[in-house]
Each structure stands twice: as C-alpha cells, then as structure tokens.
Amino acid sequence: MSTSSTAGSLHLERISHSYGSHQVLHDVTLTCPAGTSTAIVGPSGSGKTSLLRIVAGFLRPDAGTVQLDGVDITATPAHRRSIGLVAQDGGLFPHLSVGGNVSFGLPRSQRTRERVAELLELVSLPPEYASRRPDQLSGGQQQRVALARALGRSPQIILLDEPFSALDAGLRERTRKAVQRVLRSTGTTALLVTHDQDEALSFADTVAVLQEGTLRQAGAPEDIYGLPADIGTAQFLGEAVVLDSYVSKGSAECSLGTVPLRNMAPTGFANLLLRPEQIAVKAPGHGVLGLVLDADYFGHDTTALVRIHGREEEVRVRQLNAEPLEVGETVGLQVTGTGVAYPP
Template structure:
C-alpha cells in the first residue's frame, strides 16, 4: 500500500523542516558540505549565495530530487531522507516553482493548476478556482501558457504549487527571468500570498537585495557551507564573516588598531567593545555610514561619482590607498579630485571583525 503524501499538519511546537549535517557530492566535488538548517511553520527562508555555492542542490534534497550522501532531512515530523529513510519527491507533498515555470504548454491555466489534484475529487474545481482567485488569474483560466506574459506564467506556477495545500513551497530562482520592475511586484505579491495562506517557503536566489527583502531569515552560503543564518537585519548589521559583510551589501573592511581600550582606524576612533580579543581587527564601513566634509583637513580624494536617483555614490581614495564609498544626498556637491575629510555618521557603531569573523 502506498503511503499518503505528507500534509501541512505539524504538531504544535515542532519544526516543519530540518536538515541535519547534510552532505552531497557529485564525483569529487562536494556541493553541500554538512549543512544544518531549520524552517518553522509559515516561515519564509531566503537562501542566497554565488553560483555553485550549493543552494539549489540543497533545495533539490529537500524536494526529493537529490538524495543526500549523508545526513538526514526531516519534513512535517517524518524523516524523508537519511541512512534508513527515503521518501520520493512525489510523496513529500512539497510545492515547487522553478525559474522557467515548467507549465504544460498543451494545458490551459486551470488544467495546469489542477494537475496535482485528484481528478475525481468533488472539491477539485472549487480548489482550482480558489487558488486562481488568490493569484488574480481566474479571468485567464481558459488561456494557454503561450498566451500569458512572464508574470502571469509565474502566478500560474505559484497557484499550481499551492493547489494541493503543501506544508512548504520551494522556489528556485523563481523571479530571475522577469524584468526588474515586474520582478519586484511579483515577488511582493508572492510573499503576500504565502503569508496569507500560512505556507512556509524556501526561496533560492543569487540576488542579495531580493534575499534581504523577502526572508524572515536569510541563509548565506559559500562553498557548500552556511556562512550565516540570521534575520536580514542581523546579517546586514552584524555579519558573521568577511564574506557575509561584503556579500550582503556594499562594504569596505578598514584595518583598525587597539590601544588602551580604544579602536583606531583611518576614518574613526571608538571605544573597544566588550568581547574583542586579540587578532587582526577590521571595521565594516558601508556607504550610508560614511560622512564627507569638504571643509575638513581633506585627507581623502574623490575619484568617482555615480548618480543613483535621490543620492550620489562617491568613491574616495584615502591616504593609505584604501578605496571606500559614501552615499550622499544631492545637496552634497563634490567634484572629481576634491579633497575631503571622511568619518562615520553620528550614532553609528560599525560591525567589527577579528581575524575575519565576528567576535562572540
């Protein structure tokens, strides 16, 4: 007798999904290197990193499209992968949305959405209509995929993923084929729908801004490992490593020296925070934190400027040769070659790295 698919029901207080020291190799290449990850009911996780970091392979192991070489995957209270467990993709009951949408070209919108529903179910038609209404596609139920825009196809793909009521939806670069303006709108709508339905999700993306804007937590990967798993605010303001500091946002790492309870860098000095031990110290300076003063001693030179809507991004070279950037409103007018003083904005406490990692 075939086991029924997993459902969205999760015992109170339990995690929906957990990966436990999961490893995946392709030949001699280790794609995923012992990662552990949890997802709670209704939680949206954005997984981000450079190409080849292992994020899509991780997603495929959750979906059941790849089998881990070691470690375990637990979904909705049941082990679905591990040394003594394997539940195939079609029995996991997860929703999948891919970059190319993967719609059936010979089926109408409503038949695409209903593809994963029991054909003889008395509630099938009503459920199709319900999810089409949810994604604002009911008026186009009779159209075929080639008659839809890219954004409309993405909405249909999401509706199809949600139709069976999965405990979690996995989105692999689901918005990357859309143009920039439409991409932001579809992403916002998708998150709103997931929130409305209480559906958990893992969103795979290479776009750091998309990850920070979307996830309750952002999981930053590199080389098959998780560099940091944190809220977007924590990852941006308190990066765990040099890689995270520069990956989640524009940043320059400034060398600093410790002396008598103070930290001194080329642009600022501050009281040494507690927990700072011995080792190489760096301050994480982001453009919005860097101030410019054309009336100061002028120890930095403006070498480039870039208009960015309401702001101008100035690139400066310090006396040491270090290059950093400062984001300023248009009221600040500086010419190329101008000599300026550089500092940190009042109230800013920059992140500090010791030997390349955040002090604990």
C-alpha cells in the same frame, strides 16, 4: 472551498553530498520553522540548487537527514512528499490552459471551475485568466500561476527555485512582493533559493548564506547584514568598507576616526567593517578630508570612491537622494552608527 495552511517545519541535519570526487555540500544543518520563509543565498556553484533538490526528493544525500515536522523523509520519493515547487521558469505546461495548469495534480473532486478561480484569486489573478494559454501571460503572471498550482494541494512547504531571476527589475520586485503576500496570508512555510542578495534580504524571515557548500551563517536579515560572521560573508552580502584599525575599550581607531563597535573584540589590531551608507559626505572642515576619485549617479542614490587625505586607503560611500559628486572634489567624511571588528 478554502485554502488552509498546513505549514510544516523543515529541518536539515548534517547534509553532505558529492558528485564523484567533488563535494558540493559539507555538513549543512538548517531549520525552517513552520509558517516562515527562509532564503538560501550563495554564488553560482555554492551548492544551493543541490540542497533544494535534496529537500524536494530529486536527489539523495550521501549523508544527513531531511525532516518534515519531525519525520525523516530522506528516503521518501519526491511524489510522496508534501512539498510544492515553483521553478525558475514557472514550469507551466504550454499545451494546457491556465486553468488546466492550476488544476493539474489536484484530486479529481477538486478539479472544478470554482476551485481554480479561488486559487487564481489567491495569487491576485482574475478568474477569467483560467481560459488563457501560458504564452498569453507576462512572466510575472506565469510565476503567479505556478504558485497557485503549487498551493493547490496545500503542501507543508513551498520550494522557490530562483523564481524571479528571469524577470526584469521592476516586474521582479512586484512579483516578489505579490508572492510574499500570498505566502504570509496563507501561513505557508517557504524555502527560497537565490543568488540575489537584495532578494534574500527583503523576502525572507531567515537568510542562510551558503558558500562553497558550507553554511557560513543563518539568521534574521538585519543580523546577517549588520553583523556578518566574517569579512567574506560581509562582502558577499553587499558592498563593504574594510579599514585597518586598532581596537580598545569597545571602539576602533581608524583613518576615519574613532568608531564604536557593535561586537565584542579583543584589544589590538583588527579589520574594521563598515557599509558605504554609514559614511556620510560633508563639506570640507567637517570630519576627515577625502578626495573623490570616481562617482556614479543612479537617481535614487549616489556612490563615490574617495581617497582619505594623507592615507593610501580608499572608501566607497553611498548617499541617498543626493546630488552627484564631482571627480577631484574635496569632501569631509564622517562615520555614522557602529562598526564590526574582525581579527586581521
């Protein structure tokens, strides 16, 4: 018995919702194409969990529609929607075995040892795990069991509610990649909700940034990170270096020199956005001089706060596989790549 894809396209049209006088979602429109993964990322209180509950059918929006494959399911009860859910803690039943959890919700004719084994193998777990209890599994294994259970009914879309947040860093990355492989191999449409920017950027085909209940931007991860809609979005998605500049003929003149722009910007004063990894650290005499004010060594990379010589501006720099910088050290700074200019 195979687990075939029944992937559906999800479309949210002008979703708004309030709790009393507090509006948590403002006119949110978003499309998740069939067979792709979309990550909704935002800080606590941004409305992302409310949006997920609306998609799942646990919450009715004040305005707007939820459409699955073009069909309006806004008023459809949760149990009648072809949607699977993987909760933050997995949501496994502690009194049932792994096999019992996986088969829960399956049609009676499919509650077989062979079907359970097939679903466990789909998420890279041995069939022998079917007899174990959930508390005999690691956190990552429990999340895989939860995914197997959600996939068992061949839903049109899978909802992932911060499913990796309770795991430690190493296990979180391994589990995320395992889930990603399963979703891609089955062609399942997935909607992930997370507050972790790195997780959103590395997991999804599309990243949607939700702030204060408003969808600020949605697009491919490289576009969201490299060409954010505004400075606030840029700063939420990762460390940002923002410098005063003057734009003319496709370049910005700033304290680090002349930087070509990747966006169209009018002539005049502007805020120039760079990322710390774009500022290369050189020996004095190469580029603009700077004084190291603070430095941190993480093994895989080194970060430092550097004050630009003769200026009050300070920039954060990041170097991969580099020796740690010394506080008080004088260095040269050079910009690589292009920047993005925004109105001041």
